[in-house]
Amino acid sequence: xxxxxxxxxxxxxxxxxxxxxxxxxxxxxxxxxxxxxxxxxxxxxxxxxxxxxxxxxxxxxxxxxxxxxxxxxxxxxxxxxxxxxxxxxxxxxxxxxxxxxxxxxxxxxxxxxxxxxxxxxxxxxxxxxxxxxxxxxxxxxxxxxxxxxxxxxxxxxxxxxxxxxxxxxxxxxxxxxxxxxxxxxxxxxxxxxxxxxxxxxxxxxxxxxxxxxxxxxxxxxxxxxxxxxxxxxxxxxxxxxxxxxxxxxxxxxxxxxxxxxxxxxxxxxxxxxxxxxxxxxxxxxxxxxxxxxxxxxxxxxxxxxxxxxxxxxxxxxxxxxxxxxxxx
Amino acid sequence: xxxxxxxxxxxxxxxxxxxxxxxxxxxxxxxxxxxxxxxxxxxxxxxxxxxxxxxxxxxxxxxxxxxxxxxxxxxxxxxxxxxxxxxxxxxxxxxxxxxxxxxxxxxxxxxxxxxxxxxxxxxxxxxxxxxxxxxxxxxxxxxxxxxxxxxxxxxxxxxxxxxxxxxxxxxxxxxxxxxxxxxxxxxxxxxxxxxxxxxxxxxxxxxxxxxxxxxxxxxxxxxxxxxxxxxxxxxxxxxxxxxxxxxxxxxxxxxxxxxxxxxxxxxxxxxxxxxxxxxxxxxxxxxxxxxxxxxxxxxxxxxxxxxxxxxxxxxxxxxxxxxxxxxx
Numbered sequence: 001x002x003x004x005x006x007x008x009x010x011x012x013x014x015x016x017x018x019x020x021x022x023x024x025x026x027x028x029x030x031x032x033x034x035x036x037x038x039x040x041x042x043x044x045x046x047x048x049x050x051x052x053x054x055x056x057x058x059x060x061x062x063x064x065x066x067x068x069x070x071x072x073x074x075x076x077x078x079x080x081x082x083x084x085x086x087x088x089x090x091x092x093x094x095x096x097x098x099x100x101x102x103x104x105x106x107x108x109x110x111x112x113x114x115x116x117x118x119x120x121x122x123x124x125x126x127x128x129x130x131x132x133x134x135x136x137x138x139x140x141x142x143x144x145x146x147x148x149x150x151x152x153x154x155x156x157x158x159x160x161x162x163x164x165x166x167x168x169x170x171x172x173x174x175x176x177x178x179x180x181x182x183x184x185x186x187x188x189x190x191x192x193x194x195x196x197x198x199x200x201x202x203x204x205x206x207x208x209x210x211x212x213x214x215x216x217x218x219x220x221x222x223x224x225x226x227x228x229x230x231x232x233x234x235x236x237x238x239x240x241x242x243x244x245x246x247x248x249x250x251x252x253x254x255x256x257x258x259x260x261x262x263x264x265x266x267x268x269x270x271x272x273x274x275x276x277x278x279x280x281x282x283x284x285x286x287x288x289x290x291x292x293x294x295x296x297x298x299x300x301x302x303x304x305x306x307x308x309x310x311x312x313x314x315x316x317x318x319x320x321x322x323x324x325x326x327x328x
Numbered sequence: 329x330x331x332x333x334x335x336x337x338x339x340x341x342x343x344x345x346x347x348x349x350x351x352x353x354x355x356x357x358x359x360x361x362x363x364x365x366x367x368x369x370x371x372x373x374x375x376x377x378x379x380x381x382x383x384x385x386x387x388x389x390x391x392x393x394x395x396x397x398x399x400x401x402x403x404x405x406x407x408x409x410x411x412x413x414x415x416x417x418x419x420x421x422x423x424x425x426x427x428x429x430x431x432x433x434x435x436x437x438x439x440x441x442x443x444x445x446x447x448x449x450x451x452x453x454x455x456x457x458x459x460x461x462x463x464x465x466x467x468x469x470x471x472x473x474x475x476x477x478x479x480x481x482x483x484x485x486x487x488x489x490x491x492x493x494x495x496x497x498x499x500x501x502x503x504x505x506x507x508x509x510x511x512x513x514x515x516x517x518x519x520x521x522x523x524x525x526x527x528x529x530x531x532x533x534x535x536x537x538x539x540x541x542x543x544x545x546x547x548x549x550x551x552x553x554x555x556x557x558x559x560x561x562x563x564x565x566x567x568x569x570x571x572x573x574x575x576x577x578x579x580x581x582x583x584x585x586x587x588x589x590x591x592x593x594x595x596x597x598x599x600x601x602x603x604x605x606x607x608x609x610x611x612x613x614x615x616x617x618x619x620x621x622x623x624x625x626x627x628x629x630x631x632x633x634x635x636x637x638x639x640x641x642x643x644x645x646x647x648x649x650x651x652x653x654x655x656x
Contacts, residue, residue: 019458045371091377105330107335142379
């Protein structure tokens with residue numbers, strides 16, 4: 001009798017490794033599975049391809065977000081993968097699955113949110129699929145982007161001694177969710193949770209600077225995503241949570257709930273800020289120019305090392321680095 | 329109070345019309361929503377983009393198909409959309425949603441089937457997304473293709489007097505399903521149901537022939553898909569079911585169940601044969617050359633008219649032309 005292995009026993013990343021290991025190498029693939037986007041040559045063009053699903057009850061709940069915000073958030077998550085490699089998003093395909101008794105106005109508002117997020121990032125919905133689901137709404141978003149300059153910024157590329165820097169103030173989306181879960185008004189944190197802004201132009205700007213060696217967007221949480229950068233370069237990354245910039249609104253919302261802002265900044269996902277591995281000698285110039293160009297903080301929150309592997313917090317390996325869809 | 333409109337009241341195609349009507353026109357869109365693929369210009373390339381979902385309990389059931397066949401079939405459905413416009417499929421993104429207790433071997437076999445269908449059509453999986461689902465497996469497949477020659481064959485373009493012709497022997501997938509539902513062995517029909525072959529090269533061949541005015545693949549059933557060709561050209565199409573070629577295996581399987589083979593050939597979906605609107609004066613040459621090149625029948629099964637709109641069967645409008653995902 002075959003020994004059945006359940007997905008929950010192995011988790012998300014080992015599943016992906018199993019699925020993709022048998023895929024053939026093919027002409028035209030510049031970056032295959034394992035980065036934020038695939039990068040391919042097609043009909044003379046350099047394309048960035050990515051997809052991202054949002055499922056009711058897993059990724060979103062109607063009691064906390066309106067249909068338009070659910071659409072925006074889902075679209076932003078997919079578009080952010082293009083930002084994470086420094087590309088320009090162009091076209092989106094939307095698969096929409098829902099039960100027959102779904103409210104048409106809900107679907108229209110969700111689609112409007114998707115379309116608005118696309119427009120904000122310079123992309124447009126060009127097609128998709130609609131189908132019945134057994135229960136709940138499911139949205140899957142494929143994005144086609146193009147390379148802007150000669151350089152695509154990958155997850156790989158961090159070097160020993162590189163600094164880890166983050167844009168903006170991560171953790172605000174998680175802090176807003178914490179307020180919503182306690183039936184409190186998230187106030188000015190609502191924007192980060194309901195209408196996150198993919199860092200499209202910021203990503204393109206980083207890709208144009210040779211001092212930036214590697215990049216990823218914050219979808220799983222700063223510590224886990226920093227770990228992805230480290231793993232991709234067979235290195236370690238040491239993060240200092242006290243260096244992560246925390247907004248007053250976030251500090252206030254979390255402290256009133258007895259939560260530690262630094263911990264939420266470290267583990268909260270779905271911010272869609274960018275983190276980069278950057279050459280120490282170039283950082284000051286990059287920081288000054290970036291902050292002037294985008295009016296957004298760029299802050300060193302850690303550094304890469306070849307002495308060990310994985311992500312650590314002030315030298316200590318955490319028990320659990322972030323969210324796993326299947327071990328949960 | 330707002331008057332809630334349920335999706336089941338309006339159905340699939342009016343939903344799509346509502347969703348896409350607010351989409352902005354954008355530079356680079358050659359064909360937007362409403363055809364088998366979107367066609368766009370991106371970084372100098374002409375791309376065909378499509379996506380297609382397969383959901384457990386809606387599109388497939390494990391008691392009738394193994395994991396590998398479910399993967400192949402789902403992949404073939406998406407790849408066939410590229411065939412339907414005469415393009416060349418190149419790259420696929422796979423979104424895979426499943427519950428944590430899913431059997432890893434099932435997912436690996438499903439993925440293998442997807443990859444095999446891609447390879448059969450000259451395409452390759454380059455990435456995707458894996459996530460948790462509340463229940464059951466859901467696969468969504470995005471395909472990026474490229475234009476082969478200067479011409480993309482659209483749904484629009486049929487002219488009054490054009491002949492309607494079909495490749496192969498449609499209805500075999502539905503006939504196999506009918507056998508499976510009665511717990512009978514579908515025999516040689518199994519191939520059509522479990523491993524349908526998208527007509528990639530055939531589609532490219534049609535696109536290279538000016539006498540072929542419009543094309544679509546058979547996913548919803550011959551009558552409904554012929555209706556899509558007619559509607560796209562604001563015309564009517566009259567189909568004669570007795571002219572649809574029926575294989576001996578299909579006739580035998582259906583007659584033993586008291587079903588009419590001509591009716592199944594007319595309404596059965598998921599065959600992924602192609603139907604075309606073709607210039608009558610060119611048909612004989614096209615037919616001879618096609619059948620010699622592909623060893624596959626190309627058969628006239630109807631004709632287009634400007635005298636009325638929609639799809640009719642020997643002049644009579646059917647009560648229900650095909651499957652609607654939401655009206656059931």
